[in-house]
Amino acid sequence: EAQVTQNPRYLITVTGKKLTVTCSQNMNHEYMSWYRQDPGLGLRQIYYSMNVEVTDKGDVPEGYKVSRKEKRNFPLILESPSPNQTSLYFCASSLLRNTGELFFGEGSRLTVL
């Protein structure tokens, strides 16, 4: 089954404790992206990747890092989480960056205390 898998789905952590949210897709997609969703603000893009070893900043990259060492994986790293990073995070992938269907994961709800 074609899917985008995120882990963990739920996480409560404390300020400053590094964490990684993993994202994996099994569709051989080149394009992958991370979004955060906050009430009243819609989805905002954090980082995206056009292919292996190619990543770029989205609208709200501050406080986040990503890597794309393999085509299927695109982890989101919070080196020193802060409470303003409490949010619902979605990973997505697509075969074609602008015209193709974006496939989304089920989301990871992160709370930073």
Added chain:
Amino acid sequence: DAKTTQPNSMESNEEEPVHLPCNHSTISGTDYIHWYRQLPSQGPEYVIHGLTSNVNNRMASLAIAEDRKSSTLILHRATLRDAAVYYCILTFMDSNYQLIWGAGTKLIIKP
């Protein structure tokens, strides 16, 4: 950057057609129009997309105005499972390849 404008919410009766409007008056010639929906507690789900011509698929139809400054997503027979937030998004052909998501339209289906 071209943005979209959608009503905050709409209501419809079950089994009736629903027309969800979207304005994108600053759209450029190479921007695609995408529609996604998000059901409660789920990730967004692709619905349909188009460039200039009207499009149909098993989920919905997309009607694009001749000047491309607006579009309408049409659900032919709404069911309770169609209750969701619907997003109209333009995709850019520039070097950033970003999607700009608005607040969407919350569709309420009344039984």
